[in-house]
Amino acid sequence: MADAKKKSPHPIDCHVGSRVRMRRMMIGMSQDKLGEQLGLTFQQVQKYEKGVNRIGASRLFHISKILGVPVQFFYDDFGDEAELSLGFAEGEPGALPSSGSEFMDLLSTPEGVQLCKSFASIKDPQVRRKIVDLVRTLAAGET
Template identity: 50%
Template sequence: MKRNPREANQIDEHVGSRVRLRRQLLKMSQEKLGDELGVTFQQVQKYERGSNRIGASRLFRLAGVLDVPVSFFFDGLTAGPSAGMAENEQSPIVYDFIQSSDGVALAEAFSKITDSKVRRRVLELVRALAAEQNASESGEA
């Protein structure tokens, strides 16, 4: 069955997830973003899920409201051989994490640490905790 070219696709989902990420980092509600764009919060929800496409002029306006370059919405996509665009293989793990409230909070807090040695120690702590959990789940502990 041939896909409708007007239907939303994986790129629309990716762009929507980037809209959601930036909105959450700014602690902006869907209602506030909708007001800024002149659309309902339900429309913002549809954009963020990728079920509705975001037109070029609206994407440009979104970039202004969210204070990012338009290219921000396409970060993480690479040109694919036949699909036109495809996400790299590690992206789903990163996107699932950063779209969670814990992921946003952790990224926000981590970015406020300016001392590189402290940042490295936090990373080492997280890796050690993950290894410890994996070991206990597999019965090695």
């Protein structure tokens, strides 16, 4: 019976939490700062971000206002794998990353957020293309 009490987080709770984390990191906000604005500890924010604790509707609405996104943002890209991969690969062979979940995993890291912000600030399309080619070459060398 002890196993029945220990439940895994629901996939939607994990997804919503990861989207909270991604957006928080995108704007450079700490867990402490978000918790402070919500009247919570950073530990509670961690639990929300991991999906361990479910975020209630009113709290999610408050988080959306703090992070400057609509509530729908936290549910975007949740669905089956075929839906998640649309728009990421763009039909190009060897496109990076190869699936929506890998893309979201990348954006959930501090390095991924920094990489995306820095890459987006490059205005020259030729330079951007060369960077993509470089990353593709480096990634191919690891396999």
